[in-house]
Amino acid sequence: MKKEKEEELEVTRLNKFISHNSNYSRREADKLIEEGRVSINGKPVTNLSTKVSINDEVRIGKKLIKEDKNRMYTVIMYNKPKGELVTKNDPQGRKTVFDSLGKQYKHFLPIGRLDYASEGLILLTDSVDVANKLMHSKLERIYKIKVDGEIHPKVEEAMLHGIELEDATSGAHEKSKIKSMNFEPFVAYKILTNNKSFSKLKVAIAEGKNRELRRFFGHFGLNVMDLKRFEFGGMTLNNLPTGKSRYLTKDEYKDLRSFLNSKDD
Template sequence: MKENKNQNYKNKKEEIVEELTRLNKFLSHNSNYSRREADKLIEEGRVKVNGKVITNLATKVSSKDEVQIGKKNIKEDKNKMYTVIVYNKPKGEIVSKKDPQGRRTIYDSLEKKYKHFLSVGRLDYSSEGLLLLSDSVDVVNALMHSNLERVYKIKVNGLITKSVEEAMQHGLEVEDARSGAYKTTKIKSMSFAPFLAYDIQSNGEKFSKIKVVISEGKNRELRRFFAHFNLDVLDLKRLEYGGVSLNNLPTGKTRFLTKEEYKNLRIFMNEDDRSI
């Protein structure tokens, strides 16, 4: 792959300091309820904070607060052993618990025991490939807000020109980046950082295939980038995220992280290495 010397290659985790945590997030992190299920419990008046029934979904708590669901105390478990799975998402699935349009979601395919797992970012309906999910909100947030490398294989409906390569090498500022985005997007302008690396595997007037490495995960970033050059992304598949690869995982299947991948994740999370 061609490497972009303008990009800082060091993968660093953005520090997320939160003294207060939204109540639904606290519940989903320290129980088997999803955030949406936690919201329902709060609305139904089944959650107490320091002995007081809470119905405000915007309520925030700290580790010092006493939180209860019914009569059960929900305590923050800082030593909780989290689980991370890799899912090879097929095209035609939404990364969401439910879809207003009735389309299939990833949770329709995943085993029921993973229904409370949260996804690390999203892949849109037409995209496929590696999706990480975890039962730890801290892990999900840390991975989502990191500049870890994401590797994608892309097919576009045209020629990858010199101007496209220059934009991949040096970055791009687009005032109107709505092309390639969802019709309902509220994000108009967008700044595209230089790609970490790219490899043009085929380049033709009708179709081109390219493998790219980026360190961001903005809203339909790659589709918007290529749309700026009047190139439609026909196929998009994520192959790697933060050193975790699909390898030979079949489409629609899941696997746990390997011991080595868990070890690397704990280093990333600044935790002591513990046996799985």
């Protein structure tokens, strides 16, 4: 009976409620709770495992923390290593990002994907709306790429102006049903190393279609040897170690809320 009542009242952990409805991070919320500065319905609380419902009155000091339904979501960042799949389950028993993240994130949705051989930034959220808006946005995705050959003028021309391919199967997964693909001009690119043995680039694109970069370079006979995404919409890995995750910072949440509340994507 108690469980049914909690679900009906949308019970939320107190630190999560505070971080999603104020400018405090979860860590800062925990400190406020430990210091006895948070009250629920007029009574101070210090237990970090305390939960609240939408009917509770939460205050930090005298300031009332009001629920903003647009902010009641969680987004985490994960630095995916090579050799993990961005999926809930794999029929072949290969390791997935959820095996590394743990059971508490089983209900989260990945925002876009990185293939088995790629690494870097993956965002995950417990909100379908947030996931959909970010996945279908034109926010910049920035990658570092290594290919097994030279970046010749035709490659640069396609990066600058885009290219439409009837056959975009080079670099695609063997079971992919997507054959043709239209590649928009890259938002930006920088060639870091360029020679016949291998080349390294930093590229920014505004989409994240099915193996888009592998297909693009594959068309020019360039096999992608390494691919790492390190930024998505201004949110960056920074020093997050491979295989580790973190919550967004309060500044990242602030920028994300501004984007989600805007009409343009």
